[in-house]
Amino acid sequence: MRAVLVTPDCPARLALGEVAEPDPRRDEAVVAVRAISLNRGEVRFAQTKEPGARTGWDIAGVVERAAADGRGPAVGERVVAFLPNADGWAERVAVETSLLARIPDGVSDEVAAALPVAGLTALRGLDKGVRLVGRRVAITGATGGVGGFAVQIARAMGAEVVAQVRRASQVDGVKALGADHVVVGESSACFADLAPYGLALDGLGGEMIAGLVAMLDRHGVAVTYGGTASFTTSFGVYSLTRTASLYGFMLHAELAEEPGGVSLGRMLNLVERGLVRVDIGRRGSWREIGEAAQALTDRAFTGKAVLSVE
Numbered sequence: 001m002r003a004v005l006v007t008p009d010c011p012a013r014l015a016l017g018e019v020a021e022p023d024p025r026r027d028e029a030v031v032a033v034r035a036i037s038l039n040r041g042e043v044r045f046a047q048t049k050e051p052g053a054r055t056g057w058d059i060a061g062v063v064e065r066a067a068a069d070g071r072g073p074a075v076g077e078r079v080v081a082f083l084p085n086a087d088g089w090a091e092r093v094a095v096e097t098s099l100l101a102r103i104p105d106g107v108s109d110e111v112a113a114a115l116p117v118a119g120l121t122a123l124r125g126l127d128k129g130v131r132l133v134g135r136r137v138a139i140t141g142a143t144g145g146v147g148g149f150a151v152q153i154a155r156a157m158g159a160e161v162v163a164q165v166r167r168a169s170q171v172d173g174v175k176a177l178g179a180d181h182v183v184v185g186e187s188s189a190c191f192a193d194l195a196p197y198g199l200a201l202d203g204l205g206g207e208m209i210a211g212l213v214a215m216l217d218r219h220g221v222a223v224t225y226g227g228t229a230s231f232t233t234s235f236g237v238y239s240l241t242r243t244a245s246l247y248g249f250m251l252h253a254e255l256a257e258e259p260g261g262v263s264l265g266r267m268l269n270l271v272e273r274g275l276v277r278v279d280i281g282r283r284g285s286w287r288e289i290g291e292a293a294q295a296l297t298d299r300a301f302t303g304k305a306v307l308s309v310e
């Protein structure tokens with residue numbers, strides 16, 4: 001069967017190749033993959049992986065063989081999953097049933113496929129806050145995959161959402177997602193006028209996260225999940241108030257607290273109820289995986305990239 005493999009000399013070092021059929025454990029179902037979505041992380045990691053390595057975190061498809069232990073969805077059910085081992089971009093894949101969520105009838109495969117990494121990082125990152133209803137939440141990179149979902153989820157939770165973008169031309173799009181305030185700039189100073197915050201969710205790193213930790217209110221938490229601007233930073237040791245905290249977020253580690261399938265079920269619930277919409281900026285066939293990955297790296301489109309497996 002075909003799978004996406006790290007292939008030097010191809011666009012973004014990614015292309016289709018041949019691999020063995022999955023050999024499921026008793027707690028794994030075999031899913032025929034119909035749609036995949038791309039994230040910046042796996043595209044970046046593909047640049048340093050060995051030739052022939054598998055990749056891919058986000059998949060949606062249909063159960064072809066149910067798990068032998070009798071748990072999880074039945075044959076024919078549509079499902080979505082985050083695959084922490086990054087081996088999901090294949091025609092068929094064995095998936096632990098705790099990672100699977102059933103896709104409701106009103107949600108398409110491609111919309112579901114866009115949810116796992118970006119949606120779960122937003123959802124589980126916001127879970128790190130307490131008593132966010134009616135409190136201000138700061139969200140950086142609001143035009144991005146994680147940021148765009150976070151704005152919508154925080155709004156649905158009843159927080160007052162302060163979202164950051166880099167350019168004035170991006171303000172209307174983020175307001176349409178439900179942000180109460182959109183601040184423009186690349187430094188944390190753009191958040192200062194509306195401080196303090198009950199939670200700050202940041203994927204930019206660098207000076208942004210350093211500034212935000214100093215803008216938390218009592219019991220506030222700054223959640224750092226990425227370093228799009230810079231992976232290093234420095235901040236004053238007394239910049240956190242006595243009761244505020246800094247949380248280092250890694251989605252893979254969060255699965256131990258709540259299984260991926262349960263979290264994805266929560267995301268699907270928000271989508272089904274119209275509280276979260278999915279912006280797909282690039283569609284196509286997975287045969288063009290390299291071109292799509294390169295376009296993502298080049299920031300040639302906004303929204304998620306979702307490819308069909310055919």
Ligand SMILES: NC(=O)c1ccc[n+]([C@@H]2O[C@H](COP(=O)([O-])OP(=O)(O)OC[C@H]3O[C@@H](n4cnc5c(N)ncnc54)[C@H](OP(=O)(O)O)[C@@H]3O)[C@@H](O)[C@H]2O)c1
Nearest residue numbers: 041121141142143144145146166203225226229249250251
């Ligand atoms: N820890 C985890 O478990 C976890 C999970 C998911 C993602 N991540 C990481 O989090 C980061 C964001 O992921 P994503 O999927 O949301 O990425 P994304 O879709 O590319 O979004 C990036 C956001 O950052 C902005 N941005 C890009 N370059 C910037 C710069 N130099 N300075 C300031 N802002 C900049 C973008 O704005 P424009 O639209 O203006 O370009 C966009 O809003 C990535 O590094 C990813 O690897 C980590």
